[in-house]
Structure formats: C-alpha cells, structure tokens
Amino acid sequence: METFLIRALQLVLSLSLLVIIHEGGHFFFARLFKIRVEKFYIFFDPWFSLFKFKPKNSETEYGIGWLPLGGYCKISGMIDESMDTEQMKQPPQPWEFRSKPAWQRLLVMIGGVLMNFLLALFIYSMILFTWGDQYIALKDMSYGMKFNETAREIGFRDGDILVSADGKELTRYNVDMLRSLAEAREVVVLRDGKEEQILMPEISLLEIAKEDPPFVDMLIPNVVDSVLADGGFAKAGLQKGDSLIAFNGTPLHSWNEFTEQLGELRLRSEVEQKSSASFSLVYSRAGVRDTVNVTTDDQFKVLAYSMNPGYQPTRLTYGFFESFPAGVALGINTLKGYVNDMKYVFTKEGAKSVGGFGTIGSIFPKVWDWQRFWSMTAFLSIILAFMNILPIPALDGGHVLFLLYELVARRKPSDKFLEYAQMVGMFLLFGLLIWANFNDILRFVF
Structure with a gap:
C-alpha cells in the first residue's frame, strides 16, 4: 500500500506540473495577444x-x-x-x-506543446547539472553480454561484447542500444578478441523488449559474492567465492542462467501449488567440485548474491552553462526515440501494450527518488508535447491543422465543421483513454 501511495503521489505531482505548464503556454500567448x-x-x-x-x-x-x-x-x-x-x-x-489573425491563433494553439518541450529540455539540463551522467560503457563490460534463445538463433553468443550497429558505435546499455539492434542490418561484436559481423533479420523492438529472459543483458559471473544467514545457500553450506557449475544437471555458465533456472523452477512449483522447492546444485570451491541440495524459502529465494564484475563507470559532469546543450541533445534524442517507436502502436501487440494511469504510475520508483522523478517528468513532458501536436481533432494539433488550412486556403472552416470535428476527436480520445485503462485492468487481473 505504501508503494502504491508513493507512486500515486509522484504521478499526481508530475501530471499537475505538466498540466500547469501546458495550459500556461496557451494562457501566456492568449494574454499576450x-x-x-x-x-x-x-x-x-x-x-x-x-x-x-x-x-x-x-x-x-x-x-x-x-x-x-x-x-x-x-x-x-x-x-x-x-x-x-x-x-x-x-x-x-x-x-x-x-x-x-490566424498567426496569433496558431501561436496560442502551439503554446502548450512548446512549453512542454522547453520544460523537458530544462529538466534534462538541470538533471545533468545536478547529478551529471554515469554509465558503464559496453566496451568496458569485459565479461560481455548474456543473450536469450532468440538472440542466439540470430548469431549472438554469450560473452560477446557489443561494438556497433550499422557502423554506429554502441556506447551504453539502454533502450537506445536495444532500438539500434532491432533496426540494424549488421551488428559487430567482439568475440574472443576478434570482431565478428552478425546479420540481423527484421525484428520488432516491441517484441524483443518484452522477452523474458531479456534479449540481451549484462552477463554476471556465476560466482557467489555473499550468502545471507538462514537462507537456502547458507543452509546448504555454500560460501562466498564458490562457482556455480550445474542446476539439476543443467550446466551453468553465468549467474543469469542460475536465476533463469530458478525462475522456471518457481513456475513449475506454483503450478503444482508448492510454496517452496528443492534443487541439486553442483559447485566448485578451490578447484574441488561438490553437489548439495538447496531449498528455497516461501518466496523462492535462496538469499545469496552474485559477484559484482567491478566495472568502472564512466562519469560525466556538467557546469551550469554546459548542461544546457547536453540537456537539449538528450531531450531531442528522447523525442526521436519516442517518435520512432510510435509505429509499434499500430500493431496488434502495440495496441495491447497501450497503458493508462496504472502503466504511467508504474514507471515511477517505489521509493522517492528526485533524480528518477524529474527524469520521468521530463519524459512525460516529451510525450505530452508530441501527443498533443498530432493532427487529431480535439487535440492542439487538430486546431493547428485547421489553422494551417486557413492560412493556405485563406478561409476558415465553418463553426459547424469545427464543432463536429471537436466531437469526433473527443470521442476518439475518450475511446483511447478507456482502452488504455482497460488494458491496465487486464494486466492487474491476469
């Protein structure tokens, strides 16, 4: 309940700010004229x-x-x-x-979108000024990446270090990297010290982004870093530094594979209505192998953690004036990515993925984090700006479309036409709103 309230408060605060700024844009130009x-x-x-x-x-x-x-x-x-x-x-x-005049009315109508976009750029700039930017470069992930079955069928191998996509360097692990992989025709990876080319088929970002286990993930070594008292690992006698070799006879090459096997065991146990499960685990300690039986708790946890690869993050800091061009570049890149991904909305899977307030609220963190809050607010401001400029009646973009027609044709659409267009647009928007929140309900129930 506490998590729900924290997310709900962040959502209301964020949307209230965005609405004030958006409507304030209309208000400013209206009063200006x-x-x-x-x-x-x-x-x-x-x-x-x-x-x-x-x-x-x-x-x-x-x-x-x-x-x-x-x-x-x-x-x-x-x-x-x-x-x-x-x-x-x-x-x-x-x-x-x-x-x-039409040009004044045009500025009034785009005022909200303009203010939302400028707000996003300002927030991104202040985030970079206050917290800077930190990430682990893909080239520094010496253990490489972990790929799922779909990726392995394409040609990727566990341990590959991602280098470039269609000649563009891949720098960090995020949605931009995943988008680059989905849209590329050729991906270059570093495998055993040599560059390898992988030809990419036509794949959908939406499909691979929803895959579990992930299409690509950071490969975590199969070495135990810490064991919590009274957990399954501790009771089985496992210790820090032990290497995991096999899970119920299935070889393990990474901690990722261990968590995948544990997840599959949990699903099977839930079908059988079991609150916990046991499995055999082969491990190696100082070159000596042994086999133990491990039992999970009632949440299917073994209370142990993997070794941190120890990658050194790349840290970028920005002065006050330096933060603005960097923030503008980040905002424009975010907008480009969002516009590019809009094509998936018109697919069957995309329609199912449309979410309402529940989905929007879920992107906020479970605990209050100002950096995350402002980042999500900037992203929502980008979305609000783009969605409102779409040429749909009842949205700002619909009014802009009719004003552009007036400027070109030198005559206004009739008031009756505008009235009907507004009614159709509102019907479409409320239909979309109902569909989006209905999807949220289905996700919650099923």
Whole structure:
C-alpha cells in the first residue's frame, strides 16, 4: 500500500506540473495577444470543482477539477472541450480568439506543446547539472553480454561484447542500444578478441523488449559474492567465492542462467501449488567440485548474491552553462526515440501494450527518488508535447491543422465543421483513454 501511495503521489505531482505548464503556454500567448481567458483549470470539472477562485478585476476563474484527465484553458471565442457553442452564436468580439489573425491563433494553439518541450529540455539540463551522467560503457563490460534463445538463433553468443550497429558505435546499455539492434542490418561484436559481423533479420523492438529472459543483458559471473544467514545457500553450506557449475544437471555458465533456472523452477512449483522447492546444485570451491541440495524459502529465494564484475563507470559532469546543450541533445534524442517507436502502436501487440494511469504510475520508483522523478517528468513532458501536436481533432494539433488550412486556403472552416470535428476527436480520445485503462485492468487481473 505504501508503494502504491508513493507512486500515486509522484504521478499526481508530475501530471499537475505538466498540466500547469501546458495550459500556461496557451494562457501566456492568449494574454499576450489580449485574448480573454475565462477559465484556467488543473483537471476537469464537469458538474462541480474541488476549488475555484476569481481574483478581483480578473477575467479568469482559476480552479482544480475532480476528474484527473488533464486540464484546460477556456479561451473566449473558440470551440474547445467545453463545447460552448452558445458563445459562438453571438457576434465576434475584439477580445475573442476567433477575431484575431490566424498567426496569433496558431501561436496560442502551439503554446502548450512548446512549453512542454522547453520544460523537458530544462529538466534534462538541470538533471545533468545536478547529478551529471554515469554509465558503464559496453566496451568496458569485459565479461560481455548474456543473450536469450532468440538472440542466439540470430548469431549472438554469450560473452560477446557489443561494438556497433550499422557502423554506429554502441556506447551504453539502454533502450537506445536495444532500438539500434532491432533496426540494424549488421551488428559487430567482439568475440574472443576478434570482431565478428552478425546479420540481423527484421525484428520488432516491441517484441524483443518484452522477452523474458531479456534479449540481451549484462552477463554476471556465476560466482557467489555473499550468502545471507538462514537462507537456502547458507543452509546448504555454500560460501562466498564458490562457482556455480550445474542446476539439476543443467550446466551453468553465468549467474543469469542460475536465476533463469530458478525462475522456471518457481513456475513449475506454483503450478503444482508448492510454496517452496528443492534443487541439486553442483559447485566448485578451490578447484574441488561438490553437489548439495538447496531449498528455497516461501518466496523462492535462496538469499545469496552474485559477484559484482567491478566495472568502472564512466562519469560525466556538467557546469551550469554546459548542461544546457547536453540537456537539449538528450531531450531531442528522447523525442526521436519516442517518435520512432510510435509505429509499434499500430500493431496488434502495440495496441495491447497501450497503458493508462496504472502503466504511467508504474514507471515511477517505489521509493522517492528526485533524480528518477524529474527524469520521468521530463519524459512525460516529451510525450505530452508530441501527443498533443498530432493532427487529431480535439487535440492542439487538430486546431493547428485547421489553422494551417486557413492560412493556405485563406478561409476558415465553418463553426459547424469545427464543432463536429471537436466531437469526433473527443470521442476518439475518450475511446483511447478507456482502452488504455482497460488494458491496465487486464494486466492487474491476469
């Protein structure tokens, strides 16, 4: 319950900030061009609001709605999510959105997206300034990588050190590396001190990202580093420095393989409704082999940890002014990756992977971590900016599309057309919202 509350608080805080910045972008340009803003709300307020106030001599009512699906900035003289069509039947007023030149209306509509993107760049810059950047370079992972069956069928071998994909150097183990592997036609690895070329088939990033065991992972040596008292390893007499040789007769070459075998044993035991299980383990100590029986606890743990390979991380630090170009580069790279991955949404597997608030909340850490919080907030700000600029009615991108049409055709779409377009767009968005959260429910239940 505590984990749920921590994640929920982070989610609400992050989304509230993003909504304020996004709607603030619309508000800023609207007031810059002397357009009246009637409401500025965090979250939606159908029927009632949790809080509202209107400063003296102000045209704008500020408030907090009860429906946490975003927020809105009600601008006079435009058809938006408020669907205030009665106002549009009145003669245009000079302070209304519809009375302003198309270029001003265009800036008002892209204001939210612009602010979200700039916010993401600023957050990334401040993360780099405050915490810097730290990672273990792939070339420094001397034990190489561990590959699953799919990767081995392609041609990878356990212990391979990843060098490049289609001539581009692979530097760190992250989603960008996985994306590069999925899109490459040729991958170069260092195997036994020699470079080897691996021809890649057409594979989907979405498919390999969901594989368990992972398509590629850091290879961990099959050496015990520590043993906790009263755990399965301790009771079996295993000690620090022991090398794991075989699990129930299956040879082990890495700690990764040991955890895979333990996971398969757990699944079999759960089918048989057993709360724990035993297995035989061959180990080596000072060159002498022995076999013991190990019993897991009721959570199928043996309470032992593997040896840390001892890789030295690459650390990058940034001064205040240095952090901004680095933050901009990081933000642009994040946007490129997200846009590139959008093609998977329109596949069968991609549709199943769409998630709602539960999925978004799960990306936040179980314990409060400011670096992780700000990193996730910047990423969500990138997503919000991109999704809102899509040319879909009811989104900012839909309004932008109609304004671009007006600039080219030199005539406005009719109010009736805009009203119907807004209704269709809202129907599509609510359908997507329901589908995404329905997927979350299915994942929770099954």
